[in-house]
Amino acid sequence: MKKSSIFLQLATVSLFLIGPLHPSVFASNGAYLYRPPDLPHGVDIQATTVIGAPQTYIIQKGDTLLDIARNFDLGFSEIQLPYKDLNPWVPPEGLELNIPTFWVLPEGKWNGILINIPEMRLYYFFKKISMVKTFPIGIGVTENTTPIGRFYVKEKRVSPTWHIPLSLREKYGGKKSIPPGPENPLGSHWLGLSVRGYGIHGTNFPWAVGRLVTHGCIRLYPEDIIRLYPVVPIGTPVNIIYSPIKIGFNQGRIFIEVHEDIYHRILDPFQFTLNKLEKKGIKDLVDLEKMKEAIGQRGGVPIDVTSDFDYGR
Numbered sequence: 626m627k628k629s630s631i632f633l634q635l636a637t638v639s640l641f642l643i644g645p646l647h648p649s650v651f652a653s654n655g656a657y658l659y660r661p662p663d664l665p666h667g668v669d670i671q672a673t674t675v676i677g678a679p680q681t682y683i684i685q686k687g688d689t690l691l692d693i694a695r696n697f698d699l700g701f702s703e704i705q706l707p708y709k710d711l712n713p714w715v716p717p718e719g720l721e722l723n724i725p726t727f728w729v730l731p732e733g734k735w736n737g738i739l740i741n742i743p744e745m746r747l748y749y750f751f752k753k754i755s756m757v758k759t760f761p762i763g764i765g766v767t768e769n770t771t772p773i774g775r776f777y778v779k780e781k782r783v784s785p786t787w788h789i790p791l792s793l794r795e796k797y798g799g800k801k802s803i804p805p806g807p808e809n810p811l812g813s814h815w816l817g818l819s820v821r822g823y824g825i826h827g828t829n830f831p832w833a834v835g836r837l838v839t840h841g842c843i844r845l846y847p848e849d850i851i852r853l854y855p856v857v858p859i860g861t862p863v864n865i866i867y868s869p870i871k872i873g874f875n876q877g878r879i880f881i882e883v884h885e886d887i888y889h890r891i892l893d894p895f896q897f898t899l900n901k902l903e904k905k906g907i908k909d910l911v912d913l914e915k916m917k918e919a920i921g922q923r924g925g926v927p928i929d930v931t932s933d934f935d936y937g938r
Contacts, residue, residue: 656751656758659730662874667906675875675927676757677727684720689713691832695846697724700745700761700835706925725926728759729873729882734775737862738825740843742771743869743884744925745835747825747843749853760853762825763833763844770888771841771865772820778861780817781854785826787811793840812847814854818863825863826850837887870898870920872905873927879911880927881919894920 662672682693690713694704703725705713711720730748731741735757739748742764749758765771784805789797803809812827825843827850828834834846845853867890873880881898891897898916902908915930922928 656756659735659755659757661735661755662905668874670874670879670907670910671877672874673876674730674873675727675880676730676759679926680724680726682722682724684716684718684722686718688716688718690716693722693724694761694835695831697726698761698846698849699724699726700763701832702745702835703761703925704835727927729871729880729927730757731866731868731871733866733868734862734864738778738857738864740771740863740865741871742773742865742867743887744871744882747845747853749857758853760845760849761834763828763836763838765839765841766837767888769840771839771843772823773865773867774820776819776823776863776865778816778825778857778859778863779819780815781857781859782815782817783854784813785809785811785815790822790840812844812850814850816854816857825853869923870894870901872898872901872907875927878929879907879931881916881930882925882927883920883923884925885923 657676658673659676660673662668662670662674680697682697684693690704690708690711691701694701697704707723707725708716711717728744728746731739731744733739735750736752737750739750740746740762741748745762745764747760747762749760751757786805787803787809789800789802794800797803807829810829812829814827816825818824823841825845827847828844831846833839833844838844867888869884869886869891871882873882883894886894895917898920899908902911910932911930912932915928919928919930
């Protein structure tokens with residue numbers, strides 16, 4: 626490979642990691658280092674699979690929870706969950722919010738794009754340098770769920786035309802397509818997947834991010850799809866999973882992150898989590914009461930469930 630080509634690739638990745646200025650200085654635009662937990666037998670609890678860090682923000686006059694979520698690159702559900710009692714349109718000025726800008730990496734193929742449906746988040750892995758970037762997403766409604774499986778990016782389009790499915794044409798006045806522009810729900814960029822009719826794209830309605838709103842596609846904020854699009858080549862693996870309960874590690878501690886079972890696919894969350902712990906061989910290192918409480922709260926943030934019992938005594 627020519628030096629100029631290598632330099633161009635490195636420059637592209639660097640711009641992606643650093644990024645152009647987000648609409649707000651509060652945005653969580655960094656990429657994060659991680660260390661996989663996989664060992665030949667069991668897992669390495671010294672791994673780093675909890676990324677990011679919580680932040681705080683004091684509500685200013687004119688803020689809405691939707692604006693605050695977008696400014697921190699969060700989906701609406703992520704900011705609404707801990708503040709269900711607040712009016713999202715007129716939250717109280719001067720209130721300090723805890724901003725949940727930290728996550729447990731989902732299990733799966735840490736190569737290319739990994740999407741976890743229940744948390745409504747997309748992760749893009751730079752496997753060679755052990756770094757990851759994450760974006761909030763909007764996903765399919767319960768009647769038209771986002772598909773689960775292993776796919777790949779089959780096509781890329783800038784300023785896409787939306788060819789309206791037959792089932793939706795009546796809603797759009799009988800139109801067969803919508804050209805590029807502010808009325809186009811695909812937004813400015815389209816990453817078509819190998820499963821026909823589905824893709825990762827922008828949106829003309831940013832408040833759809835962090836919600837169940839689509840007919841199966843994955844929506845990103847307009848500024849996020851612009852950041853993601855240039856560094857995703859055709860052929861990039863796309864692994865879409867369904868994991869409302871994630872287990873992570875940081876500095877020898879064990880964390881659990883629990884989300885709503887939005888498609889109602891986990892019959893027994895407690896047993897589901899126990900099975901995960903047993904498979905990893907770390908059940909005896911976890912405080913099961915803390916774990917049970919975290920499952921009940923479904924707070925959507927990493928919670929330390931490490932047992933502090935001294936087995937050496």
